[in-house]
Amino acid sequence: MSASETVLEVAQLAVEFAARRGNVQAVRDVSFTLRRGRSLGLVGESGCGKSQTCFAIMGLTGSNARLSGSIRLEGTELIGLPRAQLDRIRGKRIGMVFQDPMTALTPHMTVGAQLSEIVRHHEGASRDAARARTIEIMERMRINEVERRYDMYPFELSGGMRQRIVIASALILRPSLVLADEPTTALDVTVQADVLRTFRAAIDHTRTSLVLVSHDLGVVAGVCDDVAVMYAGRIVEFGEAVEVFGRPQHPYTRALLACRPSLDGPSSGRLPAIDGQPPVPGVVAPAGCAFRNRCGLAVDACAQQLPLLQAVRQQPPHLAACHRVEALA
Amino acid sequence: MMREAERLVEAAAGESLLRAALARFLANRSAIVGLVLLALIIGFAFVAPLLSPHDMETNDWERIQIAPTAEQSHWFGTDANGRDLFVRVAAGARVSLAIGLLTTMVSVVIGILYGAVAGYVGGRADQFMMRFVDVLYALPLFFAIIILVTIFGRNIFLVFMAIGAVEWLTIARIVRGQTLAAKQTEYVEAARSLGASPLRIIFRHIVPNVVGPVIVFSTLLIPTVILVESFLSFLGLGVQEPSTSWGLLISQGVGSLDSAPWLLIVPAAFLAATMFAFNFIGDGLRDALDPRDGT
Amino acid sequence: MSRFVLNRLAVLLPTLLVIITLSFFLMRLAPGGPFDADAQLEPEILENLRAAYDLDRPVVEQYGIYLARLARGDLGPSIGNKDYSVSELIAIGLPVSLQLGLTALLLATLLGVPLGIIAALNQNRWPDTMIGSLALVGIAIPSLITAPLMTLVFGVTLKLLPVAGWGDGAWRNQILPVTALVLPQLAIIARLARGSFLDIGRQNFIRAARARGLPEWRVVLNHALKPTLIPLVSYLAPAVAGVMTGSIVIEQIFGLPGVGRYFVQGALSRDYPLVLGVVIVYASAVLVMNLLADLIYGLLDPRVRRGQLAGAAR
Numbered sequence: 001m002s003a004s005e006t007v008l009e010v011a012q013l014a015v016e017f018a019a020r021r022g023n024v025q026a027v028r029d030v031s032f033t034l035r036r037g038r039s040l041g042l043v044g045e046s047g048c049g050k051s052q053t054c055f056a057i058m059g060l061t062g063s064n065a066r067l068s069g070s071i072r073l074e075g076t077e078l079i080g081l082p083r084a085q086l087d088r089i090r091g092k093r094i095g096m097v098f099q100d101p102m103t104a105l106t107p108h109m110t111v112g113a114q115l116s117e118i119v120r121h122h123e124g125a126s127r128d129a130a131r132a133r134t135i136e137i138m139e140r141m142r143i144n145e146v147e148r149r150y151d152m153y154p155f156e157l158s159g160g161m162r163q164r165i166v167i168a169s170a171l172i173l174r175p176s177l178v179l180a181d182e183p184t185t186a187l188d189v190t191v192q193a194d195v196l197r198t199f200r201a202a203i204d205h206t207r208t209s210l211v212l213v214s215h216d217l218g219v220v221a222g223v224c225d226d227v228a229v230m231y232a233g234r235i236v237e238f239g240e241a242v243e244v245f246g247r248p249q250h251p252y253t254r255a256l257l258a259c260r261p262s263l264d265g266p267s268s269g270r271l272p273a274i275d276g277q278p279p280v281p282g283v284v285a286p287a288g289c290a291f292r293n294r295c296g297l298a299v300d301a302c303a304q305q306l307p308l309l310q311a312v313r314q315q316p317p318h319l320a321a322c323h324r325v326e327a328l329a
Numbered sequence: 330m331m332r333e334a335e336r337l338v339e340a341a342a343g344e345s346l347l348r349a350a351l352a353r354f355l356a357n358r359s360a361i362v363g364l365v366l367l368a369l370i371i372g373f374a375f376v377a378p379l380l381s382p383h384d385m386e387t388n389d390w391e392r393i394q395i396a397p398t399a400e401q402s403h404w405f406g407t408d409a410n411g412r413d414l415f416v417r418v419a420a421g422a423r424v425s426l427a428i429g430l431l432t433t434m435v436s437v438v439i440g441i442l443y444g445a446v447a448g449y450v451g452g453r454a455d456q457f458m459m460r461f462v463d464v465l466y467a468l469p470l471f472f473a474i475i476i477l478v479t480i481f482g483r484n485i486f487l488v489f490m491a492i493g494a495v496e497w498l499t500i501a502r503i504v505r506g507q508t509l510a511a512k513q514t515e516y517v518e519a520a521r522s523l524g525a526s527p528l529r530i531i532f533r534h535i536v537p538n539v540v541g542p543v544i545v546f547s548t549l550l551i552p553t554v555i556l557v558e559s560f561l562s563f564l565g566l567g568v569q570e571p572s573t574s575w576g577l578l579i580s581q582g583v584g585s586l587d588s589a590p591w592l593l594i595v596p597a598a599f600l601a602a603t604m605f606a607f608n609f610i611g612d613g614l615r616d617a618l619d620p621r622d623g624t
Numbered sequence: 625m626s627r628f629v630l631n632r633l634a635v636l637l638p639t640l641l642v643i644i645t646l647s648f649f650l651m652r653l654a655p656g657g658p659f660d661a662d663a664q665l666e667p668e669i670l671e672n673l674r675a676a677y678d679l680d681r682p683v684v685e686q687y688g689i690y691l692a693r694l695a696r697g698d699l700g701p702s703i704g705n706k707d708y709s710v711s712e713l714i715a716i717g718l719p720v721s722l723q724l725g726l727t728a729l730l731l732a733t734l735l736g737v738p739l740g741i742i743a744a745l746n747q748n749r750w751p752d753t754m755i756g757s758l759a760l761v762g763i764a765i766p767s768l769i770t771a772p773l774m775t776l777v778f779g780v781t782l783k784l785l786p787v788a789g790w791g792d793g794a795w796r797n798q799i800l801p802v803t804a805l806v807l808p809q810l811a812i813i814a815r816l817a818r819g820s821f822l823d824i825g826r827q828n829f830i831r832a833a834r835a836r837g838l839p840e841w842r843v844v845l846n847h848a849l850k851p852t853l854i855p856l857v858s859y860l861a862p863a864v865a866g867v868m869t870g871s872i873v874i875e876q877i878f879g880l881p882g883v884g885r886y887f888v889q890g891a892l893s894r895d896y897p898l899v900l901g902v903v904i905v906y907a908s909a910v911l912v913m914n915l916l917a918d919l920i921y922g923l924l925d926p927r928v929r930r931g932q933l934a935g936a937a938r
Contacts, residue, residue, distance in 0.1 A: 089837065090837035096835040109846070475891050475899075476903065560873055564876060566888070586780055605764045
């Protein structure tokens with residue numbers, strides 16, 4: 001298994017929902033490649049399409065969604081795959097961590113039963129073997145009193161512990177890829193860091209690739225190797241996390257970074273915010289850049305032509321989709 | 330100044346909601362079918378006696394239990410006493426529909442008053458009033474009605490009262506719930522802090538919120554009442570001769586099942602059609618006032 | 625668990641007592657009496673009759689006597705059927721009504737839930753439309769109409785099934801009555817099951833279960849089924865009430881020797897003890913069903929079992 005082996009290859013992915021009043025383009029054109037053991041963060045405001053990208057990879061977009069483009073997992077095309085084959089891949093080769101642990105776990109099944117079920121179904125393991133595997137992953141997720149917790153129901157556990165179980169359900173079969181949709185957003189701040197640490201350690205242990213969706217730049221900066229900034233269904237900036245956060249090239253990325261309150265900045269004065277609202281996914285996209293209405297550097301070209309991702313730097317690779325890139329450099 | 334602004338806001342909010350609901354209702358095909366069907370049945374109930382030369386009581390001993398025929402205008406046939414079924418079914422319709430409507434109105438009025446008072450007053454009085462409702466709920470409605478009818482005898486007016494006295498419970502619960510919820514809105518707090526009288530608060534703020542669910546429930550209550558009356562009359566505990574109702578006609582039809590099946594089929598068909606109509610209308614109203622996709 | 629049961633009983637028994645008391649006093653305070661029909665009796669005989677049934681004593685005293693007898697399981701003599709006590713009459717009728725009612729309830733549930741789920745799985749396609757239409761017919765058309773109609777078709781016209789009578793419980797005699805009783809409840813349960821299943825299907829944990837690669841049948845069976853059933857349990861008591869109400873009419877139509885028949889008879893002839901006795905039996909049945917519903921609720925929802933929710937949250 002070479003270090004540069006490609007695990008996930010997404011090309012021109014588009015997700016369109018059929019609705020009564022017209023179609024909604026949740027994802028317009030997303031492309032990226034993910035290698036084994038690497039982690040990619042998808043950041044952006046609500047409605048930018050980052051979560052829908054994950055659901056598209058998982059095949060969970062719902063019956064009224066139309067996917068176009070290509071999603072290849074270790075060479076296998078996922079779009080259009082029949083349910084039976086998708087079921088063999090989900091859980092086993094791709095795992096998913098959902099945002100809200102309270103609603104992501106089945107309320108009337110013990111957590112142990114839910115985890116064991118995954119093993120028994122995919123690998124035909126016996127009850128005892130499955131239980132052993134479950135205990136093992138629960139221990140790796142640093143859950144204490146494992147034997148006792150195995151027989152508990154989700155409502156009997158704390159939020160942090162529930163999320164560890166959800167993460168465990170994604171990792172128990174050692175998938176090649178894990179998708180995490182805002183994994184710590186619903187948790188208390190005090191618990192977030194701990195869960196993230198455990199999560200990261202478990203992924204590193206098995207060299208699992210990760211796609212992490214978050215609107216929290218700090219989380220992404222701390223966990224991910226690469227980052228893709230999304231706006232209105234497209235990627236507007238892409239590169240290594242250190243590079244993108246250190247030298248942001250797209251006006252939107254810069255604005256996002258400027259918005260974050262800082263512990264050592266001035267304590268008075270208003271928090272900077274980006275004027276305006278992100279475009280509503282259902283509205284037909286006008287030509288040109290979707291961010292121009294809120295961008296301080298917009299010129300005529302921005303309204304006429306959609307900016308494509310172009311290389312701002314070759315080493316390390318850093319791309320941005322903006323006509324005014326030179327103005328920022 | 331505040332009154333003017335308040336009125337405008339309320340008017341705008343209420344109007345657009347109502348208009349949207351009306352539009353949804355009118356777009357619902359089954360609801361329209363139900364409405365048309367009901368209109369036809371009501372029309373029949375009042376127009377039929379004008380169309381037929383017969384009345385509901387005359388016994389025509391020469392034409393006992395004849396099947397529906399155009400001869401002598403016995404369009405629905407006659408029963409075992411030679412009475413014309415066409416006119417009798419219409420009479421039964423008038424009685425059943427009247428009982429349904431009037432009793433529902435009585436129930437709604439009692440229910441709204443009881444529920445609004447309980448909800449508005451709150452506290453101990455509310456607890457006690459709702460406990461009372463809970464206990465009454467434990468006894469199946471039908472049994473309570475039978476007990477009441479046993480006590481007060483069989484007389485249309487009392488049948489009304491008996492049914493009405495029992496069916497107000499659910500409305501009271503609904504109204505009380507809405508009142509409690511409305512009481513806690515900022516609307517009402519603001520009005521109260523500005524010194525508005527309790528009566529004004531109830532009418533301006535609470536009643537509009539209550540109207541929706543109550544209308545839906547009432548529309549579904551009318552067929553329930555008609556059914557209860559039919560059951561009672563069928564058993565001999567409801568409407569008595571010489572009056573008639575669908576329930577009574579059906580029980581008479583059951584008696585002549587093998588010799589004169591139309592005596593059962595015609596009133597049964599009318600009752601069934603009325604039930605369908607109300608169900609469609611009720612479903613339409615529910616969807617219009619509280620739409621949810623696919624359910 | 626046993627503490628839970630005792631808790632519920634402590635609430636239900638007083639309710640029963642209130643119902644008995646209310647019914648008792650209502651009946652006593654009514655104008656007219658059970659002997660009004662026998663108007664031709666001489667005053668002395670009337671007096672004797674009234675004394676024999678304790679009707680000459682003050683109402684409150686009658687109440688006390690009644691309760692005392694009740695505690696011993698004695699429901700008093702039937703005024704209308706002079707040779708029998710109320711308990712005896714009920715003992716004759718109860719097996720019939722129970723068999724009818726329980727069969728109907730069981731069938732309605734065993735058929736209704738799967739039908740509702742099938743409708744939900746095929747939402748807006750032909751199985752859903754068909755089941756929905758059947759449900760509408762079941763709900764809109766009362767047993768008052770379906771029972772005689774079925775009798776007309778299957779009994780009179782096609783001569784396939786007996787028109788009336790219990791025939792000592794022969795299965796052929798049960799088909800029509802049970803079907804008429806089942807239809808409305810089947811329709812309601814199917815509708816409820818469909819709605820509940822659709823609600824559950826929209827939940828996040830169902831999506832999460834699919835994300836684990838579980839095939840749809842496993843998702844439905846292990847993850848969706850139990851939560852779907854929980855709201856249905858709340859319908860159990862109303863279902864029983866509905867079956868009881870329906871059985872009164874069904875027994876009348878088919879001439880079945882059940883409790884319902886005595887109830888109607890008692891109401892028509894103002895036979896207080898009989899009516900009261902039947903009301904007590906029926907009310908007890910409803911209360912027992914309430915208890916049963918709570919127990920089933922506990923079986924299905926672990927939060928109730930582990931004491932998170934005090935009593936059933938409905």
